[in-house]
Amino acid sequence: MSASIGTVDPSKAVLWDRNHHGHDVIGTRTFGFWLYMLTDAMIYAALFASFGVLSHTVNLAGGPPPAAIINPFYAYGETITLFLSVLAYGYAMVALKGGKKSGVMGGIVAAALFGIVFLAIAVTDIGGLVSHGIIAQDSGFLSVFFTLVIYHALHILVGIIWMLVMMAQIARDGFSSNNVYRLINLRLFWHFQAVIWVFVFTFVYLQGLIT
Numbered sequence: 488m489s490a491s492i493g494t495v496d497p498s499k500a501v502l503w504d505r506n507h508h509g510h511d512v513i514g515t516r517t518f519g520f521w522l523y524m525l526t527d528a529m530i531y532a533a534l535f536a537s538f539g540v541l542s543h544t545v546n547l548a549g550g551p552p553p554a555a556i557i558n559p560f561y562a563y564g565e566t567i568t569l570f571l572s573v574l575a576y577g578y579a580m581v582a583l584k585g586g587k588k589s590g591v592m593g594g595i596v597a598a599a600l601f602g603i604v605f606l607a608i609a610v611t612d613i614g615g616l617v618s619h620g621i622i623a624q625d626s627g628f629l630s631v632f633f634t635l636v637i638y639h640a641l642h643i644l645v646g647i648i649w650m651l652v653m654m655a656q657i658a659r660d661g662f663s664s665n666n667v668y669r670l671i672n673l674r675l676f677w678h679f680q681a682v683i684w685v686f687v688f689t690f691v692y693l694q695g696l697i698t
């Protein structure tokens with residue numbers, strides 16, 4: 488059986504909308520933030536590519552190999568605390584959907600605290616290497632190792648500062664359109680750092696420990 492198709496009068500057909508209905512401000516700004524994260528992802532990709540090349544034995548320049556400087560205890564601690572921070576921020580976003588100011592503030596506080604613990608572990612790890620005379624200038628491998636780990640840690644620091652600013656703005660202005668889109672972008676940023684850490688943990692710490 489063939490379905491009947493109604494005729495269309497071309498003179499009355501609407502081919503395009505001549506009226507401008509405006510843009511979704513939150514959606515537009517979130518799209519712009521996605522573009523920023525794509526550029527940041529390219530920087531991370533370059534760092535991972537450099538790490539893959541410079542971690543080879545011929546590029547150690549007589550310095551310690553990956554397995555000699557990697558402490559799995561610190562890496563596991565950083566992984567757990569960062570994932571707990573992401574989970575806490577997720578609860579804050581759930582509270583945002585319900586319009587619960589106290590829930591949003593509590594989730595952000597918990598996320599920031601776990602982020603601070605992550606930074607404390609990272610500083611302890613890097614500080615321990617430096618105290619033993621292991622510095623970035625020793626080899627190409629150590630240069631890219633310190634650069635990659637510290638670059639990620641700086642993103643975590645920026646995220647924590649962002650959270651503190653958001654708490655002040657929410658306390659002052661509530662759930663304004665500006666605060667809502669900033670909370671959404673912060674969620675994207677924070678989840679992105681967790682995804683990047685999965686790659687750092689896998690290719691830098693686990694692979695380095697095995698090799």
